[in-house]
Amino acid sequence: MAEDQAMLPLNLHEYEAAARAVLPPMAFDYIASGAHDEETVRANRAAFAQWRLLPRMLRGVTEVDISTTVLGQRISMPVLLAPTAFQRQAHPDGELATARAAKAHDTIFAVSTLATTSIEDVAAQAGAWWFQLYVYRDRAIVRELVQRAEAAGASALVVTVDLPRTGRREADERNRFALPPGVVAANFAHLPQREIAKDDAGSALTGYIAAQLDQSLSWKDLEWLAGITKLPIIPKGILAPADARLAFEHGARALIVSNHGGRQLDSAVATLDALPAVAQAAQGRGEIYLDGGIRRGTDVLKALALGARAVLIGRPYVWGLAVGGEAGVSHVLSLLREEIALDLLLCGCAHLSEIDRSFVVPTGPLA
Ligand SMILES: Cc1cc2nc3c(=O)[nH]c(=O)nc-3n(C[C@H](O)[C@H](O)[C@H](O)COP(=O)(O)O)c2cc1C
Numbered sequence: 001m002a003e004d005q006a007m008l009p010l011n012l013h014e015y016e017a018a019a020r021a022v023l024p025p026m027a028f029d030y031i032a033s034g035a036h037d038e039e040t041v042r043a044n045r046a047a048f049a050q051w052r053l054l055p056r057m058l059r060g061v062t063e064v065d066i067s068t069t070v071l072g073q074r075i076s077m078p079v080l081l082a083p084t085a086f087q088r089q090a091h092p093d094g095e096l097a098t099a100r101a102a103k104a105h106d107t108i109f110a111v112s113t114l115a116t117t118s119i120e121d122v123a124a125q126a127g128a129w130w131f132q133l134y135v136y137r138d139r140a141i142v143r144e145l146v147q148r149a150e151a152a153g154a155s156a157l158v159v160t161v162d163l164p165r166t167g168r169r170e171a172d173e174r175n176r177f178a179l180p181p182g183v184v185a186a187n188f189a190h191l192p193q194r195e196i197a198k199d200d201a202g203s204a205l206t207g208y209i210a211a212q213l214d215q216s217l218s219w220k221d222l223e224w225l226a227g228i229t230k231l232p233i234i235p236k237g238i239l240a241p242a243d244a245r246l247a248f249e250h251g252a253r254a255l256i257v258s259n260h261g262g263r264q265l266d267s268a269v270a271t272l273d274a275l276p277a278v279a280q281a282a283q284g285r286g287e288i289y290l291d292g293g294i295r296r297g298t299d300v301l302k303a304l305a306l307g308a309r310a311v312l313i314g315r316p317y318v319w320g321l322a323v324g325g326e327a328g329v330s331h332v333l334s335l336l337r338e339e340i341a342l343d344l345l346l347c348g349c350a351h352l353s354e355i356d357r358s359f360v361v362p363t364g365p366l367a
Helices: 010-024 024-031 037-049 094-104 121-123 139-152 170-175 206-212 219-228 243-250 270-284 299-303 315-346
Strands: 052-053 069-070 073-074 079-081 109-111 130-132 158-159 233-237 253-259 289-293 309-312 361-362
Touching: 010 024, 024 170, 024 315, 037 052, 037 299, 052 243, 052 299, 069 079, 069 094, 079 109, 079 315, 094 109, 094 121, 094 315, 109 121, 121 130, 121 139, 130 139, 139 219, 170 206, 170 309, 219 233, 219 243, 233 243, 243 253, 243 270, 270 289, 270 299, 299 309, 299 315, 309 315
Parallel strands: 079 309, 109 130, 130 158, 158 233, 233 253, 253 289, 289 309
Antiparallel strands: 052 361, 069 073
8 A cells, every 4th residue: 555645546436547557457357347248337337427416505514424224233334345256366365354444444344155265264353244145056055154154243144146147247258267376265165166267268257156056046045045044134136126025025134236236137227227116115124225336425325315225335445455455445435434424514414314315316407
C-alpha cells in the first residue's frame, strides 16, 4: 500500500485501474469479466444512472449515522462484502485480509465455498461472517460444509442459486483460466474438490462446476438445507418477483437480488431494475439485499430507496485486496463509508431509515 495518501485511489473506479496494474492478466480477467457480451455487467451500472436523487433542504442535519442492522446484527454501514472465490489469487493474504478489514469496519464478510483459506482459518480472524454455500452433488460434502460453518460461528448461510453451471466467461475460456500453483479450494482438505485443475479445453472452473455442483437443485433442496441447519438461509441470485415469493415460502429468512455481477446469464435484468418488484413481492416477509455494480455512495442510497436493506460489493474490494491486502480492502470500505455519509447529509437525512422511495425519481423532468 502506498504510504503517500495522495497516491491512493480516490474512488472505487480508480481501484480497478490500480488492480489491473498489479495483477497477472489471467487473474484480472477472472475478476473483471462477465458472461458473453457482458451486457448485464454494463446494465448493472447503467441502471443506477436511470434514477436521480431528490434531496431535501434546510433540515438542519449536522451529524449522520449510517449504521443499520441485517437479520438483527448491527453493522456500521449498509455495505457487506459479497462472496468471491479464490482470493489468494489476488493477494497472498487472501480471505484473511478481507476478514480482518471487514471486522475493522464492523461489517459482514460472506465467505465463499471456493475460498482459498479454510472456514476455520477465516473464522479465527473474522468479526461477523456469513458462509456462502455452493451445493455439491455429493450431499455429504454439503452437510459437512454447513456443519463446519455453523461450528466456526457463521451467522447465516448464503445459498447461491444462480450457478447450476458457470456462465460462459469468454476471457476465462481464452486464458484457459486456472489457479496459480499452491492456490487451492481450501475447504476441501484432501478431497479431489480441492484442485481446480488446468484444463486445456478452456477455463478450469467451467469443468469443475459442471462436474461438482448439483444442477438439479430445486426449491425443495432449500427446505432440506433449512432442515439441516439452524442458520438463517439467504438465497443469493433472485431476480424474478415470483422467485422472491417462492424463496420465503421455502424457508428463506432474507434474500439477495443478484445476477452474480453479470457473470452468469448474460442479458439478465440489472439488479436495480429487478429490485422494486422483488421488494414488493416480498411483502415485508424478509429483508432484501442487492449486489451488482455498486461503486458509489449514491448507488447505495438509490438501492435503499428502492427497497434494499443493505448492499454487497464484489469486485471493488477484490481490487482493494489486490492493490494493498487488508489495507486495500479497508480503504475501499472507507471510501464508500465516507461517500455514503456525505451523500446522506446532502440528501438532508441524519439516518438511513429516512431514505425512502420519495428520495429517488426517474431520470428526466420531475412529474
Ligand atoms: C472474482 C469474483 C468471484 C466470485 N465468486 C463468487 C462465489 O464464490 N460465490 C458467489 O455466490 N458469488 C461469487 N461472485 C459474485 C459476487 O458474490 C457478487 O454477486 C458480484 O460480484 C456483485 O457484483 P459486483 O462485482 O459488481 O459488485 C463472484 C464475483 C467475482 C467478481
